[in-house]
Amino acid sequence: MSILSIATALLLSTTACTNSASIDDSPRPAGQGSEPTPAGKVATIYTTTGSGAQLLNMTKAEIFNGNNMAPSTIIVDPTQQFQTMDGFGFAITYSTCYNLLKMSADDRAAFLKQTYSETEGYGVSYARISIGCNDFSSTEYSLCDEPGLENFRLYTDETQYVIPILKEILDINPNVKIIAAPWTCPKWMKVADIDTKKAFDSWTDGHLNPDYRKDYAQYFVKFIAAMKQQGINIYAVSPQNEPLNKANCASLYMPWQEEAPFVAELASAFKKNGIVTKIYLFDHNYNYDNIEDQQDYPVKVYNALGNEFEGSELVVGSAYHDYGGKNTELTDIHTQAPDKELIFSESSIGTWNDGRNLSKRLMEDMKNVTLGTVNQWCKAVLVWNLMLDMNMGPNLDGGCQTCFGAVDISMDYKTITRNSHYYVISHMASVVRPDAQRIGVTQRSLTKNGLVYSAFRNPDGSYATVVLNNSDENITAVISDGQNHFRTVVPAQSVVSCKW
Structure with missing residues (x-):
């Protein structure tokens, strides 16, 4: 092409x-x-x-x-x-970067230029990364596996894969915005429940110990500073990826009753450190995983926090995924909180939805993932992995092992097949510029x-x-x-x- x-x-x-x-x-x-x-x-x-x-x-x-x-x-x-747009983009995971770095330098440069350049390509303008591991990382890890924030450091997934690729992308399009979210806090910050505060030594599930809320907020501060030292600005964060999902290979259960006090600490820490990074609440499904008291999750956090806490101006809105429920929930949340922003932060294709069948997916994904979210007040639309190999990897046990990338690359690391998610994002980005x-x-x-x-x-x-x-x-x-x-x-x- x-x-x-x-x-x-x-x-x-x-x-x-x-x-x-x-x-x-x-x-x-x-x-x-x-x-x-x-x-x-x-x-x-x-x-x-x-x-x-x-x-x-x-x-x-x-x-x-x-x-x-x-x-x-x-x-x-x-x-x-209506709303002003921030952009459209893909998740830049370890797996995406692993595959990109397997390509020849010339092939990778051509693909990234076609995808991200505003003058020689489609002008894709947003990227999503994880703070620590996700289910498309090399292993489970946090950025502070040993107790004590003095042990904070970037892992090799960041230093050898994600950061080099982000730098190549930003060299092509310096205006690309980056949002980051953790899949889990460090295990030493986890408890089985917030009442007994019994230690919980597992990557999967568990709660953030209330005693470590301030430390965990500083963990975000350190991450933003570490990325800035690499020349990478973090435009936005969410406090927790899929906070109602206990089953991911790396996860942390954070219902709204627990996200609200943590967000207060996070916003305060950002304010004290001169950080202007936006905070988007929730970052999960339209149907709140069918948990009754979690319905309208972000609105409940807004109401619990009010508008008078330190750094409140940084809590700008909420983010949604589409693995459950319908996107009409976006209009419902906008109606309840019209002064807050909305973004759509994750969707995936895979074996379960015939993800490599363009004749089936193009219409559905354009209608529901991009146009259906933008026309219901979303300022940004992001889908999951930019690139996976033809074997749906690399991936981790316990994570998604049936996902396809927006782009699939063959095992010769040269032949690329673009799937529906590449087209629906590129169709938006190619004509709609940031701040449109x-x-x-x-x-x-x-x-x-x-x-x-x-x-x-x-x-x-x-x-x-x-x-x-x-x-x-x-x-x-x-x-x-x-x-x-x-x-x-x-x-x-x-x-x-x-x-x-």
């Missing part, structure tokens, strides 16, 4: 959830005025079809002056303004169903739209911003991203 520039065209609906709509592709009626005048500009369009016939293929469409009045016109409406604002749209005489879309205005004043056609027929649309317009075809079962 050739390295691409950046795409462009328009669409969106103002509904909060799927922003579904349809288009009448009938010919322009007679009597609509004289032929339009070319504006001397073009829209850039990227197209991926579920059949694989087009894979982020780039085309151009001529832009014409005026507001086309054909029945099929969709007009972007910048007067309707999601905006509205008005519609004329739409009669055919099958479209889901979102539209944006970028910081440079350009417009962008990402459109999913879930129907079995091609749809022709005229896209207008009120001053200019262009025509584009959205093939059946496809995603089209446009920028102009």
Whole structure:
């Protein structure tokens, strides 16, 4: 696949959830005025079809002056303004970095440039890493396995794999934001329960000892400082990955009643140390793992903490995964806490959801993972491993051994297969720049169903739209911003991203 520039065209609906709509592709009626005048500009369009016939293929469409009045016109409406976007990206795990570092330097540079460059690639703008191990690390570990914070140090997974790859990514795109989350605290900080505080010597499950909340907050401070020494800024953290998941190979059970007092300590520690890293609560499933008293987890933390604690301005919002429940929970949380941010921080493909079948996954993932979260107030969308090998590894016992990467690499460490998650993130990132604002749209005489879309205005004043056609027929649309317009075809079962 050739390295691409950046795409462009328009669409969106103002509904909060799927922003579904349809288009009448009938010919322009007679009597609509004289032929339009070319504006001397073009829209850039990227197209991926579920059949694989087009894979982020780039085309151009001529832009014409005026507001086309054909029945099929969709007009972007910048007067309707929603959230400002932070970006789109992938998790950069040890396993991802292990596979990338097995590639030749030239092949790796070409792949990373195509993925992250804003001028020669798709402009992916966000990355997620772990604080200590995750289920795609070389082993279970924390950054302070010996008792006492004086024993804090980065592990070889960071120093030899994750940090070198992050540096290569940041050399390509210095604007990439990084969010970090722990899968577990150090084992010496764990207890079986917070009442008896009985020691709990296990990577899996356990609670954070309340007596170590201040120390654990300093653990985050040390991590952020250690990464900064490497030239890597941590934009955001969450206090605990999947806090209601007791079963991961490395995990820590942290219900909202325990996350709230820890977040207070964490925010205070950040404030005292001049750290402006954002804190996102929860970082788990839409359905709260069906635990009754954990429903609306982040809202309960907001209510418990109030707004008067030290560093409260750093607790900006909450993060969600999609391994249980429905993304309509995002709108519910936004309604309850409209002044707080939302991000979508993890989704995976694997054997359980036919993850290598593009014809099945492209439509579902574009609708639910990217457009379905962005249209419900998410400022960022991240999926799980950027790259795994064809054997779904390397991985750890007790973690996910049935996951595919957004990209799979063959065991020759040269041949790459891109899966749906690579396409849905790249379709968003290629036309929606950090600090873009999601905006509205008005519609004329739409009669055919099958479209889901979102539209944006970028910081440079350009417009962008990402459109999913879930129907079995091609749809022709005229896209207008009120001053200019262009025509584009959205093939059946496809995603089209446009920028102009």
